[in-house]
Amino acid sequence: MGHIFGPVPSRRLGRSLGVDLVPFKTCTYDCIYCQLGRTTNKTVERRQWVPLDDVLAELKKKLTTRPDYITLSGSGEPTLFSRLDELIAGIRSMTDIPVAVLTNGSLLWRDEVRSQLMDAHLVIPSLDAGHSSLFQAVNRPHESISFDRMLEGLIAFREEYYGEYWLEVFLLAGHTAMDSEISKIAECVGRIKPDRVQLNTATRPTAEEYAVMVDRRRMGDLAAGFDPPAEVIADYRGVHAQSDFKAGRDSVLEMIQRRPCSLEDIADGLGMHRNEAIKYVEELSTEGLTEKRSCGGRLFYSGRHQPDTTEGTKGIT
Ligand code: SF4
Numbered sequence: 122m123g124h125i126f127g128p129v130p131s132r133r134l135g136r137s138l139g140v141d142l143v144p145f146k147t148c149t150y151d152c153i154y155c156q157l158g159r160t161t162n163k164t165v166e167r168r169q170w171v172p173l174d175d176v177l178a179e180l181k182k183k184l185t186t187r188p189d190y191i192t193l194s195g196s197g198e199p200t201l202f203s204r205l206d207e208l209i210a211g212i213r214s215m216t217d218i219p220v221a222v223l224t225n226g227s228l229l230w231r232d233e234v235r236s237q238l239m240d241a242h243l244v245i246p247s248l249d250a251g252h253s254s255l256f257q258a259v260n261r262p263h264e265s266i267s268f269d270r271m272l273e274g275l276i277a278f279r280e281e282y283y284g285e286y287w288l289e290v291f292l293l294a295g296h297t298a299m300d301s302e303i304s305k306i307a308e309c310v311g312r313i314k315p316d317r318v319q320l321n322t323a324t325r326p327t328a329e330e331y332a333v334m335v336d337r338r339r340m341g342d343l344a345a346g347f348d349p350p351a352e353v354i355a356d357y358r359g360v361h362a363q364s365d366f367k368a369g370r371d372s373v374l375e376m377i378q379r380r381p382c383s384l385e386d387i388a389d390g391l392g393m394h395r396n397e398a399i400k401y402v403e404e405l406s407t408e409g410l411t412e413k414r415s416c417g418g419r420l421f422y423s424g425r426h427q428p429d430t431t432e433g434t435k436g437i438t
Contacts, residue, residue: 124176126195126394128188132354133245133287133319134221138188139396140180141195142202143170149198149227151261152249154293154332156325156399157196158420165228165263167203177211184216190243191216194223195396201228206237219243227266229274235281243285246275248313250297251305259296275313288315290351292322292343298335303346310347318351320344325403326413326420369393373401374410378424381414387422 128136144162147170151160180191191212193199199222202208212220219242226246228234238244250256253268262271279286290306292298297306310318320343323334335343337353344351372391376382382390387398402422405411411422 123179123394124171125179125183126397128186129397129400131190131192134192135189136186137190137192137221138180138183138186138218139195139394140176140191140193140199140208141171141394141396142176142193142199142205142208143195143197145196145395147197147201148225149201149263149266150225151328152225152291152332153259153261153327153329154291154323155328157328157395159328160197160261162197163263164201165265167201167228167234169203170201173204173208173211176208177215180212181215184218188218190221191218192221192223193241195394198225198227200224200234200238205234206240209237209240213240221245225260226275226278227260227262227271229278230270231274235274235278238278239282239284241284243287244278244282245287245289245319246278247289247291248272248275248306248309249291251302251307251309255297255302259291259293272309272312275309279314286315287317287319288313289319289321289354292320292335292340294322294333294335294339295331298322298339298343300343300346303343307347318347320351320353324407325399326406330415369397370401370404373398374405374424377405377411377422381421381423383419383421 124141126139126141128138131137146157146160147162147164148160149165151163209220221243222238222241224244224246226248229246249259256268288310320340322340323332340353344353373387376387376390384395384398388395402411410425412425414421
């Protein structure tokens with residue numbers, strides 16, 4: 122499988138060209154809300170999981186797609202890739218397109234990880250809980266990562282990094298989406314001092330069924346618990362009206378209308394990255410065009426009959 126996927130529409134980053142730097146579900150966490158399922162390789166080992174030269178060569182070919190961002194993200198935790206600084210330097214030497222890094226932030230307490238990220242234009246780490254027991258429950262981190270250590274890393278990175286620093290807080294009903302927990306998270310945010318705080322929630326199928334979405338109105342209320350107020354990441358359906366995305370989405374719909382498929386089936390069958398398949402399934406599910414069923418521990422998607430409507434221009438919110 123290739124290391125580059127997209128461009129895919131992103132709520133925050135416009136058309137984002139993804140760079141996948143680790144094998145599927147190689148991560149320091151095993152979040153209960155992970156859209157990729159449970160972590161199969163929970164590790165803190167940093168190494169060159171994929172060949173740097175191959176990634177750069179593949180990326181170069183995709184630059185003609187003119188994305189808004191080149192985003193280091195993908196199927197696991199990108200800071201586990203040990204040559205991040207060389208990768209970012211390589212990207213910057215071939216294009217002016219800004220480089221963003223989506224990270225869970227769990228390794229920022231390590232000096233070499235912070236220093237390797239210094240030349241990224243934008244880094245978006247996560248903080249999903251304001252104390253240790255909820256951190257353990259929601260993120261299920263590798264045993265060597267404590268809450269205090271993780272938080273120290275987020276603070277230290279802010280002190281050293283001069284690029285844009287957005288903090289993502291992923292909220293779950295019944296876990297973190299309550300005033301008492303928000304005030305603890307907000308206290309941590311006050312120590313980190315990111316440029317922005319963005320609230321997200323489980324709008325996609327999650328690793329555990331009990332990881333449940335917070336409704337939009339409640340998200341708005343919780344955003345007000347931050348000082349300054351956090352932003353709820355906007356609905357990105359409008360971005361998906363782009364014609365290249367629509368073609369892919371229609372192929373996925375056609376496939377799952379024929380037979381129930383897992384994400385893997387869709388990705389393999391249509392020759393796309395799993396992350397792209399997720400985006401399409403999410404879009405279809407928002408439109409009420411899919412049903413999901415769990416079978417033998419795997420999620421399968423099938424298509425509902427598509428209503429006969431003419432698609433108008435969707436507003437970008
Ligand atoms: S949500 Fe991100 S950090 Fe959490 S397990 Fe999935 S890939 Fe890892």
